[in-house]
Amino acid sequence: MDYSRPAFNQRIVIRNGRVIDPRNVLDQVTDVYVADGLIAGIGSAPVGFKPDLEVDASGMLVIPGAVDVCARVREPGQTQKGTIHSETRAAAAGGITHLCCPPDTKPVIDTRAVAALIQERAHQSGYAHVLPIGALTRGLEGQQLAEMHALRETGCVGVSQLRKPVKDAQTLLRCLEYASTFDLTVFFQSEEPSLSLKGGIHAGPTATRLGLPAIPDTAETIALSRDLLLVQQAGVRAHFGQLSCRRSVELIAAAQREGLPVTADVAVHQLFLTDEMIDGFNSQYYTRPPLRSEQDRQGLIDGVKAGVISILCSDHQPHEAAAKLEPFPSTEPGISAFDTFLPLSYQLVRTGVLTESEWVQRIAMNPALLVGLDAGHLELGSNANLCVFDPAKRWKLTEERMLSAGKNSPFLGQSLQGQVQLTLKDGAITYRRLGKS
């Protein structure tokens, strides 16, 4: 086991990078000075500044550290798949300084003790801030309210039922009303259980050819429609995570036009992969929600471009090798996604879907606003959470390069463009390639 910790309290200057901070309408090539864990200067050095480390970021982007609203760290309870230490190190290597972990740990995040344990372990490791999302119902069983207020006091940034069913509409409505009382954001992953068969893939020609259970897009849109109506009734702030289909984007857009306080995200892989790639029973492409059709993929990209989907997340789900080494329907869904989060999402800039500034909004600024963090920006005097990203660098994703305990990625062996060079969390170097041979 690696017990390394990042180095603190260095004075660092990052020279000649293109510094992008949409919140402060900043986009220029300049120098960034970091001291005492804070952003001590942009453009000009603070008085008496003597750097311990000076790096040249010419041709690179200097951006706020990414804030990932959905990433599994597998601890407590599933440490065969990953630990807070291994996954936060991997997050740092992916340019991420803050990540939200969903409540389906073992035990579930439905008590102060579990929420506190996760944050304490993350603090000990020091590689990334881990912000728990609490359970909406006790044990995620869909029957009784979880102690949401206590969870919020212990640092939970929202509550979620994930893909687990709630007993009935009345129970869900009460959960939402209670969450609304304490101004908690509810994170939805809308899914109708009767249409979401285990081992299933998108209902289309590939499912038919392979004889795998078919999950139609109505598995998502039926639940999403109902959830939106209940959100409206309860007056709660809601975030819809990991959308998978075009019609979901339309439903969210309509709700936003009506003035509902709803936001949405998509897992980055959902913008690049489709169900056809599963041909050959490759379990690395098994995800939940399922990879969908090309039209859905395009619909999601349009949603990201239009800002209906204002957040991109990794939906990082590390697995031990054995979890993917079974016949397809018996494997576990999910992708180990920290390594590909920035390179893949930046491809949206290269293909003209987003500007650099819009990209930074969707990976850092907007998610920070969603969870109420003072992050996702490069404000002078604020904590230095930032990332240096080389948009031109080509590299190949290999198991050896992945710091995550989970090597389950369909992008293994593929060439990616864009690489994280340096990550600072509160001024501490949590990942560095830059300036090293």
Add this chain to the structure above:
Amino acid sequence: MTPTKPHQLQLNEQGQLRHFLTTEGLSRELLTEILDTADSFVSVGRQAVKKVPLLRGKTVVNLFFENSTRTRTTFELAAKRLSADVLNINISASSTSKGESLRDMLWNLEYMDSDMFIVRHGDSGAPHFIAEFVCPHVAVINAGDGRHAHPTQAMLDMYTIRRHKGAFEHLTVAIIGDILHSRVARSQIHALNALGAREIRVIGPKTLIPKDIEALGVKVFYNMAHGLHDVDVISTLRLQKERMESALLPSESEFYRLYGLSTEKLAFAKPDAIIMHPGPINRGVEIESAVADSERSVILNQVNYGIAVRMAVLSMAMSGQNADASNQREDA
């Protein structure tokens, strides 16, 4: 990472069969070779000594994760007629129920120097998974996986069609019933397309026809009168009782009235149309008893041909796997 497609996986570098996982993606030549080889084995069953020595000294393991008497028996007979040693493993009583992973179990069998696995499994893609990730040097024969494929059944159906109809080019074939859950139908469709059948139709209610099945190269009919019009070959499928419980159909009697192959509906087909069924038959559900026993029914011939076709597949896959192994030894 480019996923390995089943039809790429099942051939060696010389294009010979080394696993038999699906009929999808196989060439007309290869399928014809299977049928021709089966031809040469049909007479073995009529000899005084019903054996040829092609698999002598080879160990064939029947791995049935789902119950089956008929298919397992015909595979066992086929392997024994090829002089192989056959091991039958009853999985429900074996290790996966004790929590052992499929991989661990198969690796143990591989280290007992097994040469061939005949696999039936409830998960679509299970034989493909075994061939790709677990035991690539053991020939894997798919004896039915989930809803995906049942290629030896499809090949014995093709053999039956060829015996009774000669060439495939002018044939219209109708497959009736529960297409959604049928691995047989999927394998038949791929084989018929490769062999050049003129038209393939599927007939059933929308609840039993999977989405976008047209992409496999078939026409969809919801009505027997239209679907059976002028067809040469009728393939009926078994209807499982669970389908009524899971709200796919209202009742057996309504299904029989609409889609059961009765003497009356048979009149829509060509007068010399043949009737097939993979068995076991539900008389009075998917087929009228008198039709199943009529002279146009070739259902029992199918069972007989099944052994010869499986002998053909087993011998070809073993020889393809051996050719692969000897090439690799030369490379080393």
